[in-house]
Amino acid sequence: MEESIKTYFEKDHDRLDELFRNFQRLKRVDYPRAKGFFKEFKFGLQRHIVWEEEVLFPLFEQKTGMTNGPTQVMRIEHRQIGEHLESIHKKVQRQDPDSDEEEQMLLSVLSLHNQKEEYILYPAMDKALSDAERATAFTAMKHIPEERYQGCCGDHSKLMDLE
DSSP states (O other): OOOOOOHHHHHHHHHHHHHHHHHHHTTTTHHHHHHHHHHHHHHHHHHHHIIIIIIIIIHHHHHHOOOSHHHHHHHHHHHHHHHHHHHHHHHHTTOOOOOOOHHHHHHHHHHHHHHHIIIIIHHHHHHSHHHHHHHHHHHHHSOOOOOHHHHHHSOOOOOGGGG
């Protein structure tokens, strides 16, 4: 049996959380390393959102007929997450470690968002999708070009701007 949506995406949430914690821990003591963690976090979070919005959500909506349900709420929250992520990104570009307020705003949206996904949406997806559909979704996620992750979450600066 293919790995569940819930298990796969929870692992990705945990990985992203760790990257962000490393950024926060290092930003005032080793900015170059902190910046590396932020870059990986930003890329990973944008990839995560693209996977959901381009693969999982349409499949779930097609299977359930719920186009104005939980996936619509998640898309709205993804825009908010993207705005907060971009406000931190701008400070990282300037090598400004004073991003605590922006980080708190991101984390306040992100933590509730992740809980809704992990406890409601992902289990609903696992229930709605067959093993074959889940396997097809994972394959489709792997074939999305990396360039898509760089411009995710609205009209944001490309990841390359962190160089």
